Amino acid sequence: QQPVQSPQAVILREGEDAVINCSSSKALYSVHWYRQKHGEAPVFLMILLKGGEQMRHEKISASFNEKKQQSSLYLTASQLSYSGTYFCGTPKEGSGGSNYKLTFGKGTLLTVNP
């Protein structure tokens, strides 16, 4: 079952903040975050592991709430280069938490304008 991302889309002005959420109806072992710019390959941002620390990638950070079965991606002081579609991926149900069998959400389209 795929994770649910919200919002579906967000438009920011440069310097503004945004939060993207990724929720699952099943227990989460880990959450993987990727960003895909238009016409390009998805690029890895970070992995959040159960019981692990909050992670950062430049000015992008993420948290993992096991109880809520949710991860949130925090984009602070957004830059034009942050524009793209953000995907979260979670281990496929029945895979025993295997990190190389991921199910992805539908993505959140982030647009940062000058």
Added chain:
Amino acid sequence: ETGVTQTPRHLVMGMTNKKSLKCEQHLGHNAMYWYKQSAKKPLELMFVYSLEERVENNSVPSRFSPECPNSSHLFLHLHTLQPEDSALYLCASSSMQNTEAFFGQGTRLTVV
């Protein structure tokens, strides 16, 4: 450049054609994947190969046939496709631990 190379970048094929997509990585990874990305749909995992053995076949129709001859190469053989198979097909590779996957640029496939 991610270190994962896919060819061709674009492919148009008829429903009766047979074609193959190629993926190559020299990152030393031991897991390789095929994903399908359609408009307004999430990335769909199709196949996973680990140490050259297929470990996942995600209910993919038999008109898609993967092949992994060695740890650096992955193919997706296509035959008698349908128009709804038109999509971006992405290859990725990773180690088998909790590490990132590197994606190729994808092959944009159009079935006519």
